[in-house]
Amino acid sequence: MKVKSKKSQTAVPQKRSSRLSKKPRSLSQQTHVIATMEKKIARLNEWRRRLAALLKYGKQAAVMTNLDDLLLLLADQAKTVLNAERATVFIVDKKNQELWSKVATGTQTIRVPLDKGIAGAVAVSGHLLNIRDVYNDPRFNPDVDKKTGYRTRSVLTAPMFSAKNDVIGVFQVLNRKVGGNFDQQDEELLTLLSEQASAHVENAQLYQEIRKVTQETIIRLAAAVEYKDQDTRAHLTRVSQYAAFIAREMDFAKEWIENLRLAMPMHDIGKIGVPDAILHKPGKLTPEEWVEMKKHPRHGAEILKDSDNELMKMSAIVALYHHEKWDGSGYPQSIKGTDIPIEARIAAVADVFDALTSKRIYKPSFSLEETVGILDKECGSHFDPDVVAAFHRCLPKIIEVMKMYADNPNQAESVQLPTC
Ligand code: C2E
Ligand code: SIN
Ligand code: SIN
Ligand code: FE
Numbered sequence: 423m424k425v426k427s428k429k430s431q432t433a434v435p436q437k438r439s440s441r442l443s444k445k446p447r448s449l450s451q452q453t454h455v456i457a458t459m460e461k462k463i464a465r466l467n468e469w470r471r472r473l474a475a476l477l478k479y480g481k482q483a484a485v486m487t488n489l490d491d492l493l494l495l496l497a498d499q500a501k502t503v504l505n506a507e508r509a510t511v512f513i514v515d516k517k518n519q520e521l522w523s524k525v526a527t528g529t530q531t532i533r534v535p536l537d538k539g540i541a542g543a544v545a546v547s548g549h550l551l552n553i554r555d556v557y558n559d560p561r562f563n564p565d566v567d568k569k570t571g572y573r574t575r576s577v578l579t580a581p582m583f584s585a586k587n588d589v590i591g592v593f594q595v596l597n598r599k600v601g602g603n604f605d606q607q608d609e610e611l612l613t614l615l616s617e618q619a620s621a622h623v624e625n626a627q628l629y630q631e632i633r634k635v636t637q638e639t640i641i642r643l644a645a646a647v648e649y650k651d652q653d654t655r656a657h658l659t660r661v662s663q664y665a666a667f668i669a670r671e672m673d674f675a676k677e678w679i680e681n682l683r684l685a686m687p688m689h690d691i692g693k694i695g696v697p698d699a700i701l702h703k704p705g706k707l708t709p710e711e712w713v714e715m716k717k718h719p720r721h722g723a724e725i726l727k728d729s730d731n732e733l734m735k736m737s738a739i740v741a742l743y744h745h746e747k748w749d750g751s752g753y754p755q756s757i758k759g760t761d762i763p764i765e766a767r768i769a770a771v772a773d774v775f776d777a778l779t780s781k782r783i784y785k786p787s788f789s790l791e792e793t794v795g796i797l798d799k800e801c802g803s804h805f806d807p808d809v810v811a812a813f814h815r816c817l818p819k820i821i822e823v824m825k826m827y828a829d830n831p832n833q834a835e836s837v838q839l840p841t842c
Pocket of ligand 3: 707712
């Protein structure tokens with residue numbers, strides 16, 4: 423890495439000549455040497471700080487699979503390493519011809535047209551730009567400043583390339599904190615950071631793609647199991663989302679929530695082992711029919727069991743225990759309270775909320791008020807009170823999803839889940 427500045431190049435010969443000289447140094451010479459050494463030590467310390475930051479962030483970024491979190495981490499790293507007031511990583515969205523980014527100040531996403539601004543110019547040209555006074559540069563797009571209420575002075579922007587050499591984004595730092603404008607060292611450092619960041623970003627994008635495909639495969643397969651039901655995909659999407667909202671309200675880890683969200687569509691997969699005549703019976707079930715119906719949790723667990731995969735393990739648990747009740751009156755094992763795995767206690771609330779608010783072949787749909795009334799009435803008997811409390815806290819979001827994915831044959835094709 424070429425990192426020497428002009429200053430250090432002029433300082434080196436002075437030090438060497440004074441060390442080689444046999445003559446005693448004058449006081450002023452000595453003072454000069456000490457001052458030079460101090461400057462060097464300060465510079466070395468600064469580099470040590472930068473390197474330590476690089477290593478620390480590099481380790482964290484390498485294991486981060488969530489793109490939004492990664493972008494914020496990379497921006498934070500660039501800010502620290504380059505002593506900048508702000509940093510932003512923009513990602514190219516080819517389809518919409520835009521650059522988008524997450525800003526640290528919120529969960530909000532910034533979007534700018536790909537052909538506008540300095541960031542856009544770098545994305546299009548693939549060349550780094552170091553601009554000292556942006557408001558005098560015609561390429562500068564003040565829209566981002568307007569959106570964030572921030573005043574940009576100087577901007578250093580580097581492109582990020584994919585392994586296939588396409589520009590996948592740009593890395594931008596704003597307003598150097600000390601020592602004026604961004605210099606050549608900063609340019610080299612940001613280029614280095616961008617190279618590192620590209621690999622991490624591509625990695626996270628790949629993970630995201632895999633998650634999307636997994637989710638879609640699960641929903642399509644689970645829907646195929648209940649293939650006679652027009653509205654099954656919408657139903658599976660809703661219960662997934664409800665369970666994820668409740669779990670988030672209860673502060674579970676992101677990956678755990680993501681697994682629950684993906685596990686939910688498989689909770690009734692065991693119904694494949696229940697005769698159609700029972701599943702689609704318009705009226706009440708006979709006691710014999712109930713015996714068959716109550717086998718569906720075990721059938722489901724049988725289909726999903728014995729995997730080493732965390733998601734499959736959770737799916738098997740949710741399938742097996744989603745009809746257990748808090749007071750021990752559920753099935754198939756009649757276990758109670760916290761003996762019932764928490765993922766299944768959450769699934770129960772999400773499943774019943776959806777069953778009640780939906781029309782079934784054996785029952786009409788209940789109103790939201792009636793549904794919430796039933797859940798409250800069965801809080802502590804059927805349901806875990808903590809889960810019901812969390813359900814209440816995220817009810818506005820649940821209602822939103824309920825409306826967005828309402829049963830409607832025209833919407834039966836929608837298989838995408840909104841991100842949580
Ligand atoms: P499902 O239709 O998905 O219902 C899931 C759960 O929602 C039910 O589990 C129950 O806890 C709750 N639920 C549904 N409807 C009502 C209701 O009107 N009132 C109350 N308080 N809770 C309700 P459950 O009872 O163990 O049933 C499991 C599955 O058995 C149901 O899944 C459905 O496929 C089937 N099923 C239940 N009752 C009947 C019925 O009367 N006729 C037919 N054909 N199937 C039924
Ligand atoms: C731009 O690239 O023109 C926007 C700069 C900024 O983020 O303020
Ligand atoms: C029934 O009401 O017929 C039996 C339902 C149950 O045990 O869950
Ligand atoms: Fe079920």
